[in-house]
Amino acid sequence: MIQIENLTQQFSNGKGISDVSFNVEKGEVFGFLGPNGSGKSTTIRHLMGYMKPQKGYATIKGLDTWEKQAEARSHVGYLPGEIAFLDGMTGHDFLNMIAGMQGVHNKQRRTELIDKLQFNPKTPIRKMSKGMKQKVGIVATFMHDPDIYILDEPTSGLDPLMQKLFISLVLEEKERGKTFLMSSHSFAEIERTCDRAAIIRDGKIAATRNIHELQTMQRKAFNVTLTEKKDVEAILESELKPEKIDDFTVSIKLQGNYDAFIDTLSGYHVKNISADDQSLEQIFMDYYNREEL
Numbered sequence: 001m002i003q004i005e006n007l008t009q010q011f012s013n014g015k016g017i018s019d020v021s022f023n024v025e026k027g028e029v030f031g032f033l034g035p036n037g038s039g040k041s042t043t044i045r046h047l048m049g050y051m052k053p054q055k056g057y058a059t060i061k062g063l064d065t066w067e068k069q070a071e072a073r074s075h076v077g078y079l080p081g082e083i084a085f086l087d088g089m090t091g092h093d094f095l096n097m098i099a100g101m102q103g104v105h106n107k108q109r110r111t112e113l114i115d116k117l118q119f120n121p122k123t124p125i126r127k128m129s130k131g132m133k134q135k136v137g138i139v140a141t142f143m144h145d146p147d148i149y150i151l152d153e154p155t156s157g158l159d160p161l162m163q164k165l166f167i168s169l170v171l172e173e174k175e176r177g178k179t180f181l182m183s184s185h186s187f188a189e190i191e192r193t194c195d196r197a198a199i200i201r202d203g204k205i206a207a208t209r210n211i212h213e214l215q216t217m218q219r220k221a222f223n224v225t226l227t228e229k230k231d232v233e234a235i236l237e238s239e240l241k242p243e244k245i246d247d248f249t250v251s252i253k254l255q256g257n258y259d260a261f262i263d264t265l266s267g268y269h270v271k272n273i274s275a276d277d278q279s280l281e282q283i284f285m286d287y288y289n290r291e292e293l
């Protein structure tokens with residue numbers, strides 16, 4: 001549905017994106033992660049046909065997003081990072097204007113979305129909070145029922161309850177076979193919605209990962225407290241390769257294989273065991289921080 005191949009755009013200040021490549025398949029939710037200024041919005045702007053690539057290309061449903069921008073864009077619901085609202089409009093006025101541009105006359109889906117996101121569309125936009133404006137933007141993006149959603153930091157400004165509601169909206173649309181590309185700073189959001197995610201750093205793709213595979217790589221860290229110092233010393237020498245936390249406690253990281261752990265510990269007096277799941281964010285950050293990437 002979305003294909004990006006060696007997409008390159010170097011600005012005169014030396015910033016930009018370089019050889020960005022990835023695909024998003026039909027029905028897939030693809031996350032696009034990266035710190036501020038890493039090139040997420042620049043990549044997305046190419047997908048919307050706002051920029052001519054210096055090298056490489058982007059396509060939507062096989063349509064080149066620069067050569068066939070209007071046709072490519074007609075398949076997409078796009079939520080920009082910052083929405084440009086016109087002064088003096090209410091939420092309703094803005095949504096009517098966008099619906100006119102989208103050629104949508106049926107208001108049922110729009111009303112359902114407004115009910116779901118719980119805001120008063122009669123409020124003048126200049127009086128709206130950042131989160132409320134974001135909700136208007138989300139309705140505008142979803143109301144024409146596009147096949148593909150391209151969302152630039154969709155939950156920025158939303159409170160945790162609304163973020164949850166937004167995630168459920170994405171999952172409902174995914175059930176209906178819709179395709180998503182969304183940039184985010186929020187790992188929780190990516191973890192709950194995405195099938196795959198790419199990390200971009202300094203304009204280059206650092207890694208593309210299957211979120212479900214990352215979940216199987218998730219390790220557990222066990223903190224084991226023993227009663228005897230000599231037992232701690234013995235375990236530190238064992239194949240479990242623990243880290244010493246204090247005189248009586250060691251931390252042991254495991255990924256699936258618990259037999260050796262249980263066998264080894266059975267030889268000692270164990271006072272307490274507590275377990276922490278390594279977060280997916282941590283696994284991602286391990287990739288993120290690896291120098292060779």
Ligand SMILES: Nc1ncnc2c1ncn2[C@@H]1O[C@H](COP(=O)(O)OP(=O)(O)OP(=O)(O)O)[C@@H](O)[C@H]1O
Binds near residue numbers: 034036043
């Ligand atoms: N038109 C432009 N001219 C010059 N530099 C630009 C232009 N647009 C973006 N940049 C620079 O390119 C880099 C990538 O910017 P981009 O907006 O794509 O990052 P981003 O990942 O979306 O960041 P954020 O999370 O802050 O939105 C930044 O260093 C930015 O300052």
